[in-house]
Amino acid sequence: MISAFLHDALIYLAAAVFFVPIAKKLGMGSVLGYLFAGMIIGPFFLGFIGEEGKDIMHFAEFGVVLMLFLIGLELEPANFWRMRNLIIGTGSIQLCGTALLLFAVFLAVGFGWRAALACGLALAMSSTAIALQTLREKGLTGTEAGRSSFAVLLFQDISVIPILAILPLLAVAAIQAPASEHNTLFAEMPGWAQTITLIAAVGLVIVIGRFVLVPFLRFIARLHLRELFTAAALLIVIGTADLMMLVGLSPALGTFLAGVVLANSEFRHELESDIEPFKGILLGLFFIAVGASINFNLIISKPLTVIALVFCIICIKALVLGLTGRLVRLSFDQNLLFTLGLAQVGEFAFVLFSFIHQLNILSAEWTDMMMGVTAISMTITPPLLLINEKFILPHFGVKEKEVKEADQIDTHHPVIIAGFGYFGSTIGRFLRANGIQATILDNDSDRVDLLRKMGFKVFYGDATRVDILKSAGAEEAKILIAAIGSPDINYDLVKKIKNLFPHLDVIVRAKSPLDAYELMDIGVQDIYREYIDASVRLGVAVLTKLGFRKYSALRAGQKFIKYDQVALQQLARHRHDLSTYIFNTREQIQLQEKLLTKDLESSPNVHDHAWDSDLFVDKFADDKRNPQ
């Protein structure tokens, strides 16, 4: 048993470790890498995994559950409330529109109305896992398209419950005894009791979250056993999921709720960093399972049906999404991203289809077909987005205007700013105030539009792409400022610049000391940690408020910044002595500790005796006693 498990784990992990880096290098994103890995090791190609792939899928669906917990954690109730119009508006339009259109299409091709409606509902789901993961990797979660995608996905995830509740009503025969695994408390109850159970379960999660979990976590945290906290975090998620399954609700939704409830607690970040690695691995596993479950035999035996179905479904979904995007006034680029990002059929469709099959609404063959279509549509999404980014947007998107404007003999600015959020835009404004024009690279098309109107020279797109860097004038510029918010993307950019445009003077924004170290490792000199100046200036203000003279406080601040820079460089040299694998967060803490100890050892301000006449009053006294 254990050896079988190890064998499976070996295959999955090896496939992931082998394919994902290749996909990343080719600029395709990790999701596509996982999907490919799944296809290759799946029954059709190498056959390392066979029918048990389905079981793995069930296991890996837990990754989706963890993901929803994390989404909930990031969504404070106040935030959630603020987005309610967007969620309900876009969500309901997308879901109802798609379901109805698909319903009509399926009716037209001869499905019974029950089957058509069930399929319509199931296929209206989009994949939270793929869409959010891809958006995050491209650093697009903060854009309008990102927000709208999030809203739609959230609405879909929530509506899985009512859909699951409605489906039994569509069953052909008077409720057949469902398969034993679905013989839940929920299913046996009369309608009114189901509603009450549902409300009670949701209420229970909220009440327990508020009044039991937070004190419980506090107790665990006080024990200072890191792994126990991780265990507790997993326990919460699994417990919630189990409770939800018991009453027959979607475990994903339950954990999402638990996440929202815990979002307000002080453990939010700790829970996030604890669950994150599990989520990452399980989600990867889930994508592999999706890839492996694609039934290539089916495609080969009925290629036209499959292709037509996939094409039709994606087109219909895209159509409705595009219209929804128009309604909430997304700009063309953003809408395209939103539309293509959500045009696939999501992971919840697997759950819904197997339920639909159990209710005998759909035949086994069609269920298989639909599941295949779902998996294929998920696989198509990353390439679709890639095509959008590389071929469609450059011709039709925001960038187009630039191509037209940009003459062949364009004057190139000496400075390029990559990333124009608060950090980058402050630099840009400062430079402009001093008569220095900069070329700006940003991947938020709305912001790009605005900046163009304000007269900035802006290139739209992923700053780590070589063609965009070239057209922005990286070959002629002197200085490149890497000011992208995501440290990972920023690092990628710097590395590319170092390799491809070595003449460029690179000045980099770093978020944490760890980012700074990684940049130092690849030989970057000009690193600006975004927190350091603001926090020291704040500290100087505190000293002043406590009665320090302003100039003394200012000097203390200047000295501290200088000293901190030196300390950072010294620690950077010894960093590699530390054990090589430490958790990211824990490494941060260790570093903090080292910095603090160093402060104690060499207090940076003790030696400031400038203008301090007290210091040599004694010496003068000494001189008088022993005249030279």
Place this chain on the structure above:
Amino acid sequence: MNKILILFVHPRFEKSKTNRTLLKNIEQREGITLNDLYEHYPDFNIDVNRERELLLANQIIIWQHPFYMYSAPALLKQWIDLVLEYGWAHGRGGDFLKNKIIFNALTSGGTRESYCADGYNRFTIPEFLLPFRQTACLCKMIYLPPFAVQGTHLLTDDALHGHAAIYRLLLERLAKGEFDIEAINNYVYLNDWLVQDAGLVKP
């Protein structure tokens, strides 16, 4: 060879034609170190250790600055206060600068004639420079008369280049040690000593 350190103090160097001409290509000369203080310490946060190492490494030190309100720009005062500290530059144990040569090289808008008892500025340049002279003395250094380019607003390009040539010559002679301190001290300005000694035409 004497090594020369120019402590250059000018908050608006980019606007000073005179100083740019005086310092043109000066760094390329062997044995001369140009220490541009406003460039190094725009925040007035002087690195005392760096400055001391530079002082120790050179025999001749020049305070080169414009003459603002009868003195040097603020950063030079900051430098003097922070670097020339008790116990290092003066006082007990403060012998590190002993017998080094130091002087002011200044530029002023007012002409030389305006700096006299009857003139517009009522005092002479050496009188205004007394604090520098006494600081040098306190630090057991040898203080030479000033080198001065004056009336800068009225200077023709030719005259300016003449002054620059004299400054080059001065640096060269100081570097080679071709000077006699007693003889120099007979002059009010280093300019005059050079013109006389080398038989140059006064610019």
